[in-house]
Structure formats: structure tokens, C-alpha cells
Amino acid sequence: MEIDNPQIVVDRLNVYYGNHQALKDITVSIPSKGITSIIGPSGCGKTTLLKSFNKLIELYGNVRTTGSVYVDGVDILREIDDVTELRKKVGLITQTPNPLPMSIYDNVAYGPRIHGTKDRGELDEIVERCLKAAGLWGEVEDRLRNPAADISVGQQQRLSLARTLAVEPEVLLCDEPTSALDPISAKHVEEQLFKLKRNYTIVFVTHILRQARRISDYVLFLYMGELVEHDRAKTFFEDPKDPRTKAYLDGEIS
Amino acid sequence: MAASLVVIVITALLLRRSIPLLGEHSLTELLLSSKWFPMRGDFGFLSFIVGTLVVTGISMALAVPICILSAIYLSEYASSRVREIVKPLVDLLAGIPSVLYGLWGVSVVVPLVRNHVAPLFGVRTSGYNALSGGIVLAIMVFPIIISVTEEVLRAVPFGMRESSYALGATKWQTVKHVVLRSSSTGVLAAVMLGFSRAFGETMAVIMVVGNVAKIPGSVFDPVYPLPALIANNYGEMMSLPLYDSALMLSALLLLLVVGGFTIIARVIQQRILGW
Amino acid sequence: MNRRIAEEKFFLGLMLLSMLIVLGSLLSVFVTVFLRGVSALSLSMVTQTPKGGYYLGKEGGVLNAIVGSLYLASGATALSFVFSLPIALYLYEYAGGGRGTSYIRRSLDVLAGIPSIVFGAFAFTLMIYFGARASLLWGIVTVSLFLMPMMTRAIDEVLLATPVHLRETSFALGSTRFEYISRVVIRQALPGILSAVLISFGRAFGDAAAVLLTAGYTDNIPSALSDPVATLPLAVFFQVATPIPEVQQRAYASGIILLFIILTLSIISRLASKRLMSYVVR
Numbered sequence: 001m002e003i004d005n006p007q008i009v010v011d012r013l014n015v016y017y018g019n020h021q022a023l024k025d026i027t028v029s030i031p032s033k034g035i036t037s038i039i040g041p042s043g044c045g046k047t048t049l050l051k052s053f054n055k056l057i058e059l060y061g062n063v064r065t066t067g068s069v070y071v072d073g074v075d076i077l078r079e080i081d082d083v084t085e086l087r088k089k090v091g092l093i094t095q096t097p098n099p100l101p102m103s104i105y106d107n108v109a110y111g112p113r114i115h116g117t118k119d120r121g122e123l124d125e126i127v128e129r130c131l132k133a134a135g136l137w138g139e140v141e142d143r144l145r146n147p148a149a150d151i152s153v154g155q156q157q158r159l160s161l162a163r164t165l166a167v168e169p170e171v172l173l174c175d176e177p178t179s180a181l182d183p184i185s186a187k188h189v190e191e192q193l194f195k196l197k198r199n200y201t202i203v204f205v206t207h208i209l210r211q212a213r214r215i216s217d218y219v220l221f222l223y224m225g226e227l228v229e230h231d232r233a234k235t236f237f238e239d240p241k242d243p244r245t246k247a248y249l250d251g252e253i254s
Numbered sequence: 255m256a257a258s259l260v261v262i263v264i265t266a267l268l269l270r271r272s273i274p275l276l277g278e279h280s281l282t283e284l285l286l287s288s289k290w291f292p293m294r295g296d297f298g299f300l301s302f303i304v305g306t307l308v309v310t311g312i313s314m315a316l317a318v319p320i321c322i323l324s325a326i327y328l329s330e331y332a333s334s335r336v337r338e339i340v341k342p343l344v345d346l347l348a349g350i351p352s353v354l355y356g357l358w359g360v361s362v363v364v365p366l367v368r369n370h371v372a373p374l375f376g377v378r379t380s381g382y383n384a385l386s387g388g389i390v391l392a393i394m395v396f397p398i399i400i401s402v403t404e405e406v407l408r409a410v411p412f413g414m415r416e417s418s419y420a421l422g423a424t425k426w427q428t429v430k431h432v433v434l435r436s437s438s439t440g441v442l443a444a445v446m447l448g449f450s451r452a453f454g455e456t457m458a459v460i461m462v463v464g465n466v467a468k469i470p471g472s473v474f475d476p477v478y479p480l481p482a483l484i485a486n487n488y489g490e491m492m493s494l495p496l497y498d499s500a501l502m503l504s505a506l507l508l509l510l511v512v513g514g515f516t517i518i519a520r521v522i523q524q525r526i527l528g529w
Numbered sequence: 530m531n532r533r534i535a536e537e538k539f540f541l542g543l544m545l546l547s548m549l550i551v552l553g554s555l556l557s558v559f560v561t562v563f564l565r566g567v568s569a570l571s572l573s574m575v576t577q578t579p580k581g582g583y584y585l586g587k588e589g590g591v592l593n594a595i596v597g598s599l600y601l602a603s604g605a606t607a608l609s610f611v612f613s614l615p616i617a618l619y620l621y622e623y624a625g626g627g628r629g630t631s632y633i634r635r636s637l638d639v640l641a642g643i644p645s646i647v648f649g650a651f652a653f654t655l656m657i658y659f660g661a662r663a664s665l666l667w668g669i670v671t672v673s674l675f676l677m678p679m680m681t682r683a684i685d686e687v688l689l690a691t692p693v694h695l696r697e698t699s700f701a702l703g704s705t706r707f708e709y710i711s712r713v714v715i716r717q718a719l720p721g722i723l724s725a726v727l728i729s730f731g732r733a734f735g736d737a738a739a740v741l742l743t744a745g746y747t748d749n750i751p752s753a754l755s756d757p758v759a760t761l762p763l764a765v766f767f768q769v770a771t772p773i774p775e776v777q778q779r780a781y782a783s784g785i786i787l788l789f790i791i792l793t794l795s796i797i798s799r800l801a802s803k804r805l806m807s808y809v810v811r
Contacts, residue, residue, distance in 0.1 A: 056419060056420060059415075059419060084422040084423065084424055092420035094413060094420070096413055098413040100418065101414070101432065101436040102435065110418075114421065114423045114427050115422060163421065164421065167421055167422060266647075319547070320547040320550055321551075323540075323548075324544065324547045326544060327541075327544035327545065327548055340548070343555060344551065344555075346555065347554075347555050349732075349735070350558060350735070350791065351762050351787060351791065352736075352737065352738075353735075353762040353763075353765045353766050354558060354562055354765070354788060355558065356765075357561070357769060357780065357781060357784050358558045358561050358562065362557060362561050393554045393558075396554070400551070424534075424537055426536060426537035426540060427537075450642055451642070454646065456645070456646040457738055457766065461766070461769070481644060484650055488649075488650070488741075491653075492657070498657075502654060504650075505647050505650035505651065508644060508647050509647050512643055512644060513642070516638065516643075517635070520639065
């Protein structure tokens with residue numbers, strides 16, 4: 001089905017880790033704004049696909065890619081020099097929070113600072129705004145100087161969201177952001193992302209089908225490195241076309 | 255079993271302690287006086303303590319930046335092939351006997367300091383001084399500081415680095431703000447181990463440092479570190495009253511300082527690397 | 530953006546400079562000792578003991594020191610090994626792994642860090658107490674005291690690297706703890722243990738501070754444990770301290786010999802480890 005104005009276009013992308021092919025000939029468009037989920041059993045390549053959108057896969061040794069990934073029309077795999085600018089536009093929230101070894105304030109301010117923002121007033125404003133958008137402000141506003149390592153995992157994950165928002169991305173990549181959290185925190189994080197989907201393109205990797213059903217506007221199904229099916233969420237879940245999709249949705253493969 | 259090792263340590267301490275029966279002088283007097291005239295019964299350790307500190311301090315000032323930068327390079331920037339070649343070479347440095355560093359010090363460092371460095375500052379010196387000692391010691395502690403620092407840097411979790419990159423940081427920004435900050439106590443441990451090593455070094459230092467028992471006025475003055483004191487005078491230990499106690503006290507001081515620093519450093523290492 | 534790149538390039542430059550300094554100083558030490566000593570290096574240096582007047586420039590060699598160091602280092606390494614191996618095995622298998630074990634490991638690390646001059650002074654006081662004179666025996670005892678913590682921890686590290694599944698496999702087949710250790714662990718750890726022993730031998734061979742006070746010095750090759758013994762590092766030290774240029778040169782030549790022996794040990798240790806790796810499970 002046709003998507004007008006996709007933010008990300010993938011064209012015949014193949015990714016190899018050494019001799020192992022993680023993604024096979026992926027071609028798909030990711031719509032602007034809204035939540036696009038990437039689902040599939042573990043090991044099918046969801047994270048690889050996600051991390052190719054901000055070129056973070058190059059951190060893993062011995063990676064080879066063929067094909068293209070266009071973000072707003074620019075082929076990020078071949079045409080860009082400065083990957084740090086790309087990562088301003090395309091942010092990532094990982095499965096485990098990984099707070100930086102600094103205070104809560106500095107965690108959020110880290111992004112703007114490394115991109116050149118120095119003014120204290122500006123930083124204060126950014127920190128407050130992003131912590132609010134992540135739904136964390138109320139809980140930490142009186143202890144911004146405390147180490148980020150001291151807050152709970154659920155709070156750390158929302159902090160992760162806040163610091164990603166601080167660099168003003170257009171795209172939010174989320175790699176199973178709630179899998180490591182307790183149900184209440186997971187709900188919190190999910191709610192915040194849901195609120196943000198109006199203004200951001202969110203690409204959300206998950207292996208929890210119920211979660212995908214809850215939040216997706218658009219769904220991609222990956223199986224063993226191949227893109228099996230992709231469609232609007234309603235159509236995808238109610239009327240899957242490919243037998244593998246049906247099998248997965250029915251819980252026969254996982 | 256644990257007890258026996260503790261006993262060894264304590265025995266060492268006790269025996270050392272039982273001998274310096276310096277009931278004649280108070281500890282503060284000994285440590286703070288710089289009058290060293292054993293024949294008169296004056297045993298002021300201050301010049302030796304200061305000498306040891308100065309020489310060790312110089313070596314730290316030289317070695318720490320070089321080692322941290324090298325360790326960062328090895329851990330964060332170098333390819334695994336480079337690492338495979340360089341690390342054994344650095345370990346080789348650790349295996350060289352100290353007398354050979356002494357030889358090198360005498361033939362290379364001392365003339366260098368005498369003929370090239372001192373004139374830059376308008377100073378005349380024989381070259382046998384604290385600076386030469388510091389330079390030789392610095393080289394000797396390269397291996398330990400580099401290897402421990404490299405270990406703690408690599409122990410920084412990948413996820414933390416990934417988060418930094420995901421926010422658009424460059425490698426250097428990630429190293430500066432995340433990796434170094436996260437491993438700062440570990441790096442401190444490495445430096446402390448280097449300090450201990452330099453503090454207790456004997457042979458190489460004796461050969462280049464001048465061995466004059468005065469508090470140095472500058473790095474171009476000779477000094478007389480504690481280990482050198484013991485090594486140079488053990489033969490005459492029994493010839494003067496209390497001289498043997500004095501030398502034993504030096505040994506005890508060395509033991510305590512080095513032991514103390516090592517304990518702290520190893521505890522830090524244990525916490526970080528999870529031994 | 531340019532500022533960021535510039536800063537990174539600047540520090541990268543500093544890093545490379547640092548590495549250059551480190552490697553360069555290693556090279557410098559080798560080259561200096563070699564260049565200064567090679568002209569005095571001769572067969573007689575290695576095969577003769579010092580004749581009268583050697584230290585004034587007359588004939589002779591440092592055979593006394595070479596053999597002396599060999600005796601001393603072998604004795605000390607063997608003596609340490611006798612204690613180190615059991616202690617390391619105990620730590621690995623029988624000690625339980627709780628806080629007590631880490632306490633022991635830490636204590637060993639601390640002992641390993643104590644400067645050898647302190648061991649020398651300690652032994653010296655014992656010698657006075659016993660009324661003994663400097664001798665090969667005391668040299669061996671002192672150096673092995675110094676070596677033991679280091680060797681124990683080195684072997685300990687090798688043992689700790691044993692893959693966990695070996696233990697399960699062995700026990701599943703019905704072995705006792707002792708059988709597991711003696712038949713499986715030792716074989717797996719053999720290259721590493723050999724390496725640790727050789728490195729310790731190298732340390733024993735190259736140490737001067739501890740033997741200065743306890744082993745004495747002599748121009749002869751010791752024939753009994755109670756004889757004083759010359760060691761190569763001290764030979765270097767004493768020769769370079771003389772005012773006579775020929776003798777000083779011999780110091781460097783002796784240094785070459787010392788360096789050569791240490792390097793050979795290092796290479797042998799690596800080669801031997803590789804050879805013995807055939808049965809080792811990775």
C-alpha cells in the first residue's frame with residue numbers, strides 16, 4: 001500500500017555481520033508521524049533494521065551493508081559525512097536504560113551540550129521541557145542534581161526518553177523500551193510515547209504482540225531477516241495476508 | 255588459611271616494629287626533622303621522605319598523562335591488531351630488571367638533564383638529581399599504569415557508550431564525557447599502583463639520583479629516597495647505635511606507604527572489575 | 530562541528546605521541562645497553578669468573594654472576610612454587626569463593642606489591658637475629674618470599690580462567706575434587722602455570738634489591754648453600770659504579786647478557802605455552 005510522505009524509505013537493504021546475513025533485501029517505507037511497529041520473533045533482525053536507521057549498527061564490528069536507507073530523501077548509508085547530525089534527527093531509546101554517569105540534569109543536557117548549546121538558561125529550559133514531555137518532571141524536579149543511577153529503572157527509561165527528546169529529533173527509534181520494566185513503569189513509558197506520536201515519527205520494536213496491537217498505527221513483520229508483510233495496523237491484525245504472519249499472530253511461531 | 259597470610263603480613267610489620275626501638279625519639283621528631291647525622295644520634299627522616307616524594311611526584315607527573323592517553327588509545331581507538339602487538343611490548347617493559355633502567359638512566363637521562371634540560375632553565379647540575387630519578391621512574395611505571403587503566407576503560411559497559419553515540423556524540427566526546435567519567439576511580443587505582451611501584455623502587459633510582467641527604471630546593475638538586483637509604487647503608491647498620499633501627503624504620507615506612515596505597519587501589523579495582 | 534573535530538584530532542595526536550614515547554623508551558633502553566656494551570662483550574665475559582683485578586680492568590668475566598643468578602633464581606622459583614601452587618589450588622577449589630577468599634586474594638596482591646628492598650631489609654634483620662652471614666641460602670629464601678605472592682596470584686588467575694563446564698563434566702563422570710584438580714585442571718592450566726613460573730623466574734633473576742642485603746657477593750661460583758653468591762644484576766651495578774671506563778663498559782656488556790637471558794625466558798615462555806596448548810579447551 002502507498003504511503004504519502006514517508007519519513008524513512010528503505011530500498012533493498014541487506015545487512016551482513018561477517019558471514020551471517022541479518023537482513024535480506026528489505027524494501028519498505030516508514031510513514032511520517034505516528035507509531036510504526038516492527039514485530040517478529042527474536043533474532044529476526046528487528047533491532048538490526050532499527051539501528052540501521054541511525055547508523056548505530058556500525059558500532060558492531062564487521063558490518064557490511066548493501067542497498068539504501070533514505071531519511072528525508074538522503075541516503076544515510078552512502079551520502080552523509082557527519083553521522084552525528086543524523087543522530088540528532090533520529091534518536092534511539094534502548095531496551096535497558098543505560099543512564100550516563102552524571103546527574104539527572106546532566107543526562108538530559110548532555111545531548112544539547114555536545115551539539116554546542118552552552119547557555120545555562122537555555123539548558124534549564126530544555127531540561128524542564130523534556131522531562132515534562134517524558135512524564136518524569138514531577139518526580140525529579142527537586143533532585144535534578146542527583147546521580148541518574150539513583151533513580152528506579154522505570155524512571156531511568158523515561159529519563160532516556162527525555163534525553164533523546166532534548167536533541168529535538170524528528171524520529172524516535174525505540175528498541176523494546178518496556179521489556180526490561182515492571183508493568184507500571186512499562187505503562188508509563190508506553191503512555192508517554194503514545195502522547196508523542198502526534199509530533200514524532202516513532203519506530204517501535206517489540207516482541208509483545210499485545211503491545212503492538214495497542215499502540216501501532218502501522219506494522220512491519222520481520223521473520224528470519226525478511227520483511228514478510230507490512231500494512232496499516234487495523235488491516236494487519238484483522239486480515240493478515242501471508243501464512244507466516246498468520247502463524248505468528250496465532251502464536252504458532254515465536 | 256586466611257589467618258596465615260594475615261599473620262605473615264603482621265609478622266613482617268611486628269618484626270620491623272620491634273626493632274626500631276626508637277624510644278629515644280618521638281615519631282614526629284623523627285619524621286619532621288631533616289637532621290641526619292647518625293654518628294651524632296640525629297635521625298631526622300624528613301629529607302628522605304621529601305626526597306622520595308619529590309622523585310615519585312615527578313615520575314607521576316610525567317607518567318600519568320602519557321599512560322592515560324596511551325591507554326585510551328589502546329582501548330578505544332587502536333585496532334585489535336595494533337593492540338595485539340603493542341600490549342606484549344608494554345608487558346616487556348615490565349619485565350626489564352631495574353638495574354638496566356639504571357644503566358639507561360646513567361647513560362642517557364643524566365647527560366640529557368645535565369647538558370640539555372638544565373641549561374634551558376639556566377641551572378648547572380651534575381645530572382644526578384631528582385629530575386633524572388623522576389624520568390627513569392616514570393618509564394618504569396608505564397606498564398602498570400597503562401595495563402590497569404586499559405582494563406578499567408574496557409570495563410565500561412557497551413550500552414553506555416551506545417547511548418552516547420545515539421545522541422550524536424563523536425567518539426572523543428563519548429570518551430571524554432562518558433568513558434573517562436565512568437572509570438575515573440579505576441584510573442585513580444591505576445595511578446595509585448604506579449605510585450606504589452615508583453615509591454619503592456631501589457636500584458634504578460640509586461644510580462641516578464645523587465644520594466645527598468638534603469631537602470631539595472628544586473628538581474635539579476640531588477635527593478636521597480628511602481629505599482636508597484636502606485640499600486646504601488645496610489652494611490654499616492650495626493656499627494652505630496640505633497642505626498639499624500633507623501634503617502628498619504625506613505623499611506617500615508616504605509611498607510606502610512606502599513601497602514596502604516596498594517590496598518586502596520586493589521579494593522577499588524575489585525569493586526569495578528567485580529573480582 | 531569543526532571545533533569538535535579539531536579537538537578530537539588534537540587529542541588523537543597527543544595519544545599517538547604518548548604511545549611513541551612509551552614504545553620509544555623501551556627501544557631506547559635496549560639500544561643503549563646494547564650499543565654501550567657490545568664492544569666489551571666477548572666469550573671470556575661469559576665463560577670466566579673475575580680474576581684478581583677484574584674490577585680494575587684486568588681479565589675475567591661474569592660467569593660467577595651468571596651461574597650465581599641461575600642457582601639463586603632456580604632455587605627461589607622452585608621454593609616459591611612448592612608453596613604457590615597448593616595455595617593457588619586451594620583458593621580455586623577449596624576456599625569457597627566468598628569474602629574470605631577475596632580477602633586472601635587482596636592480601637596477596639598487597640604482598641606482591643611490596644618493594645623487594647623491604648623484603649631484603651626484613652630478611653636482613655632475621656639474618657642478624659640468627660647470626661647468619663649473607664649466603665646463597667638466604668638469597669634464595671628472601672627472593673622466594675618476594676616471589677610467592679606474585680606467583681600465587683599469577684597461577685590463581687590462570688586457574689580462574691578454566692572454563693566452568695570442565696568442572697561439571699568431571700563431577701558428572703563421578704570424579705572427586707582431588708581427581709578433578711589433579712587430572713583435569715592441571716592439564717588445562719599447564720601452559721598458563723608454566724608461563725607464570727617462567728615469568729617469576731625472570732623476576733627472580735633480575736632482582737637486585739633483595740639480594741643486595743642477603744646474598745652477598747663473591748668472585749667465585751658458590752659450592753654450598755652457605756657460600757655467598759654473585760648475581761648478575763649486582764654485577765652490573767658494581768661494575769658501573771667503578772670509575773674505570775673499561776669496567777663500566779663491561780657493566781653494559783653484563784647488561785646485554787642479563788637482557789638476553791630475560792628476553793629468552795620471555796620467548797620460551799610464549800612458545801612453550803603455545804606448544805602445550807594442544808590439549809587446552811578454549
